[in-house]
Amino acid sequence: MTGFVNKLALATSIALGMTAIGSTSAFAGTLTNPQFGGTVDTDVLLYCSNGSSTFAGxxxxDSLSTIxxxxxxxxxxxxxxxxxSEQAGFDFTKNTTLxxxxxxxxxxISSLTQSDWMTVLGNGKTLLSQWLDDAFLANNVNIPAILKPVVEVAFTNLNGRQRFSDPNISxxxxxxxxxxxxxxxxxxxxxxxxxxxxLIPNNPFLATYIPASLQASELVKVVYDNGPAKYLYSFAATASGQINGHGVGADGISHNGNYEVKLAGVPPVVTSVPEPSTMLALMAVGGLFATAKRKSAKNA
Known part of the structure; x- marks a missing residue:
């Protein structure tokens, strides 16, 4: 009997250990069933990657999930x-979504329209005004406050909003x-x-305020779980290790920076599934109980 108890304890310990290992494995969730929408759902460009270069055409x-x-x-x-968005005749009232x-x-996840840029935020500023303020603060650009209206007009007239409204989702x-x-x-x-x-073509005096190195992402509009729209952007890039090297629209410099933006989400409910090794251990425990029952019946 003692031998059986020892075997049972060992088998049970192994089974519980295997179960614990199987239940604690976690993974990062990804976007499932990706598809395009918005008022112009075809205005998209897909870039694949070979590890050192992105390319379209x-x-x-690659599938959307792979990209x-x-x-x-x-x-x-x-x-x-x-x-x-940066082509002549672009309709800035329309958007494309993922x-x-x-x-x-x-x-x-959506591109921005001209009305998005004029959205009044909780602090009373428009998105355009807030984004420029944040961009200059993050990059130590000290443009005098008196020139702020000039900057906003120049940025608008020279299609600056369009340049930063077409996010590339990685x-x-x-x-x-x-x-x-x-x-x-x-x-x-x-x-x-x-x-x-x-900014500068029509306002050369602004050139002295723009540093040689400056980081800013494009903006993205996100609606999560049918909640309110959020405008996300970043001013800190990490080197992506690749460039837009060939294919449609290749320029040899794009996509060399990765900007990551974040928002709070609801943790998904993860259902643990025992691994095969766990099932084998549980079967072993069951086998020991069956053996004990037979011996008990034989000795009765």
């Missing part, structure tokens, strides 16, 4: 929303423990020249 045949499978360490490809579910909740991931959602935005590691192009 006929040779980019969006990256993370902050390895962003991979990306999907550009409102891809024609929709899907993450952790069982709906999420809508990934949409969720932390299964905290529920936090991370969205990768492919962009320029240094946007100094882009900002100058959107």
């Amino acid at each position: 006929p040779t980019c045949t 969006l499978s990256g993370n902050s360490s390895s962003p991979g490809g990306n999907i550009e929303l409102a891809a024609s 929709t899907g579910t993450i952790g069982g909740k709906d999420i809508v 990934y949409v991931n969720q932390n299964d423990t905290t529920g936090e959602i991370s969205i990768g935005l492919a962009g320029h590691f240094n946007v100094s020249n882009l900002l100058k192009d959107a």
Whole structure:
């Protein structure tokens, strides 16, 4: 009897250990069932990645799920929303969205329209005014307050809003423990020249205020779980290890920076499934009980 008890204790310990291991395994949730929407659902450009270069066009045949499978360490490809935003004749009243579910909740990721930029935030500022303030503060750009209206007019007239309204989505991931959602935005590691192009041609005196190195992501509008719209952006990039090297629209410099924006999400309910080894251990325990029962019946 003692031998049986010892075997039972060992088998039970192994089974519980295996169960614990199986139940604690976790993974980062990703966007499922991705698809396009918005008022112009075809205004998109898909970029695949070979690890060192992103590329669009006929040779980019990856699925949306594959393109969006990256993370902050390895962003991979990306999907550009409102891809024609910087072209002549672009209708800035329309948007393109990437929709899907993450952790069982709906999420809508959208390009921006001109009305989005004029949205009045809780502090009374428009999104345009707030974003410029944040961009200059984060990059130590000391433009005098008296010139702020001039900057906003120049940025608007030179299509600066359009330049930063077509986000390139690299990934949409969720932390299964905290529920936090991370969205990768492919962009320029240094946007100094882009900002100058959107300010200086008609106002050369502003050039002295723009530093040689400046970081800013494009903006993205996010609606999560049918909640209020949030405008997300970042002023801190990490090197992506790749560039837009060939294919449609290749320029040799885009996508060399990864900007990550985050929003709070609801932790998904994770149902633990015992691993095969756990099942084998539980079967062993069951076998020992069956053996004990037979011996008990035989000795009766």
